[in-house]
Amino acid sequence: MSINSRFRPKGRNWPLIWAFVVECGGSTKTTSATSMAVTAALRGYPGVVYDLDSNLSSSLVLGYDEIALKGKKTVLDLLLGKATLDQVALPARYRIGDGYDDDAFALIPNLRVVPSSPDMAGADTAIAADADRNDWFAEILHSYEGDDTVFYMDFPASYGKLPYSVLRMLDEEDSVIPSIKADPKDVKMVKRLIDELERVRDKNRGRRSVPGRPTLNHMLLTGTPTASYTEAAARRATELAEALYASVLLPYIRYSADAKKLYEDEAPLQVILPNSVPSVDYRKVMTHLGFPDLAA
Template sequence: MAGVLPRPKRKSTKSKPEVAPEEVPYTDTDRSGDTLDPDLSSLWWYGTVDSAFRPKGRNWPLIWAYIIEGGGSTKTTSATSMAVTAALGGFPGVVFDLDSNMSATTVLGYDETALKGKKTAIDLLYGRATLDEVALPARYRIGAGDDPEEDFEPIENLRVVPGSPAMAGADRALAEDADRNDWFAEILRVYKGDDTVLYLDFPASYGKMPYSVLRMLDELDSVIPSIKADPKAVKLVKWPSSSSETTGAPASWRCAAGVL
């Protein structure tokens, strides 16, 4: 299943069953008169989160990539909503806005005026800054002005790598210097944070920049080809004719292709 968060981790090191008990006590927790509300607080795994999960012991977190060749396909909506929901649930994350339209950046609280003098995704691609130097605390507007203290509220556990209009030239920059194709690999190699997921919001096209990022995914990461639920949009997903066409692709990608 695409976009699966890591399984909860037990708080205690004492010996406990590896599976939840078959009998779960039920109570009327919401006072609705319905006695079939599960009392999850009795379970040893309730309320625990392994936010430091690392696939196969690697030093960087899970990667969820939102990509499909089509504008208005809900890539940004899916990426930001899933990121915010997970962050509020205790799973730290970073949203990478790799689109020159900067939609994810805007959703998470920053416009071009707010970004004046700040580093953006293009600085990561050129190697002019580190992830921690670029990533900003995600936020949402609560006032009509531009005061970062009075008119915005931070979104706990979430950061955003701001997009930039200059990302429109990312493919050309990679073509001009082959060494730049390792820009995302280098970010992952030196990563030392505690995020659970890196959310990648791509432009509505395929090219050198998306490839330079997607090649770093393995079978535990997720490619999420978000689309609107209408016949025209569904055609954007090119279904492989057999499982052999998806050999080596992330499991979530093969699942989305219907060949698992």
């Protein structure tokens, strides 16, 4: 299969990189990373979700809890240079029955997940102890040979050496995508992200071995007001985001109590509730980003 050149900017051998990052706990990074990845995969665009967070949230949503991961390789093996992407990435799946046999799960086509490990809490320390580890993601990209369209990077809510090792590999065609709740507190955290990206660009200016140009091309606002969800804070946050960031705002993901089912049922909303408000809204976002349903 030949891959559309828009998924290989500047003729490089690796896919688009979308970094779901912002130093704000519970801001909907994991919900958006997994929802967009599943939406695209169901539409026929292959991808990989990298779970970089020691809380294992996106691993869980894509079918792998700590028990399922016993004895399996994780993103920590990638970070330590002990495994290849194809050895670590697992087929995304969701629970349809009890237990851990294969028949307790159904596969999500076109999607793989690089699972995390609780030991990823020590990722920054591991990079600090061995400066070569800073290149782990660069090595994955340079040796990549597959047909994925996007790498969806789900980050912990902190800036540090691990986010830096990924962010410095982004070019302008990639995107840093803060996914934030319609909450004034979340909107205010975006300024610090912009400062952090500027720091990464400054540090890498003039380097030839890494692109070093992480760019905030898109922003997701989630839990926005609806006819039945009329919180004043959500309205104020939406106005603030429009005033400050109109040029990068994606179509809104409206508030829905369904959203928490992602964790309750350990399955993506797009699969268990394809007609729920967030499922509809994430489809709109992916169409907007150039991933239309080719079968529709």
